[in-house]
Amino acid sequence: MISNQKVGTQPLALANTIYFAAEYIDHLDVLIPQVQLIAHKHRALTVLPEHYPIVGKYLLFAIKEFLGEKATQEILDAWAAAYGIIAKIFIDLEQKLYDELGPDERDKGFVPLTIVKKENIASGPIVALTLERRDGGKMHQYHPGQYITLRIKKNDTFHNRHYSLLEPFDGKTYHIAIKDEVDHEPKGVVSNEIIDNYKEGDTILTSFPAGTFALIEDAKHHLFVAGGIGITVLSSMILELHKQNKLNSTKLIHCTSTKEHAAFSDELKSILSENQYLLLCQGEILGKDDLQKFLTPDTHVYICGSVPFMNAIEDYLAECKHPTSQIHIEVFQPSLSVLRNAVKDKATTKSI
Secondary structure, X not given: OHHHHHHOHHHHHHHXXXXXXXXXXXXXXXXXXXXXHHHHHHHHOOOOOOHHHHHHHHHHHHHHHHHHHHOOHHHHHHHHHHHHHHHXXXXXXXXXXXXXXXXXXXXXXXXXXXXXXXXXXXXOOEEEEEEEOOOOOOOOOOOOXXXXXXXXXXXXXXXXXXXXXXXXXXXXXXXXXXXXXXXXXXXXXXXXXXXXXXXXXXXXXXXXXEOOXXXXXXXXXXXXXXXXXXXXXXXXXXXXXXXXXXXXXXXXXXXXXXHHHOOOHHHHHHHOOOOOEEEEOOOOOOOHHHHHHHOOOOEEEXXXXXXXXXXXXXXXXXXXXXXXHHEEEEXXXXXXXXXXXXXXXXXXXXXX
């Protein structure tokens, strides 16, 4: 998560949350989908009620500094009231999420899980980990689309990162994939540290599954659109549909740099027919016409990839006049920093 902090997306996500809360103060139900998503991230990072007054204090300092002479006491009091309302909503939602983890207090924080398997997939840029709990505690159930959060310590500082779960829960292990970020600036601190320095038998601090991204159970048709490593979260959903014998209503488009870097392609090809699986590599362009071939009016579309990739897919879907209520995106960055017109009115708010 440190890279997001360096480039400013996490602070922007917080600022947008408070801004939207103030703008929609009389209709906060509009914000509930976004607030729920952030609450899951907060629980995964073990944010507690006592942290909110600290954030509020420095938020008001920042507002006062930004407004300068315009920062009257009346304005500051109004912002404090808005923050208090949104903080109370977060605290209440997050308490419910903590309660769902049961009575074992260890499970509400980070617990040590053992790396029982570490292997390279997709010709090297991606490493898969299998994690197991060995302290006698419970491994918590999850639904496909959720993630776990890993915490490492480097240079006397803790760093956290969310990783999507790869497969439906087997009752005892978690499976995740980590992409080597050597060509990315700033480099992924957590991902590169785990790939370079963690081995089978090591333990790593982990918080239990969280996240609101999920299959729409009553959907008649599913279209999954993945960009690069975005296939990780979508593959678990496809495998769940396979488990439920519902793959006949499922299609997948995966855009990646090369066929060799197409993670999980062999497994997905073994369960999806040729007309259900479109793999596009560098030089092959995904356009509106490709999407239209896979769409029906009742198709639910699940998108995961880089922000520019997802924005482009959303633009294509808008050109196709596909219902926004049937578009679901999973973002690997703090989500409110990449919202584009998501909060216009309750009827058109996307599931983000």
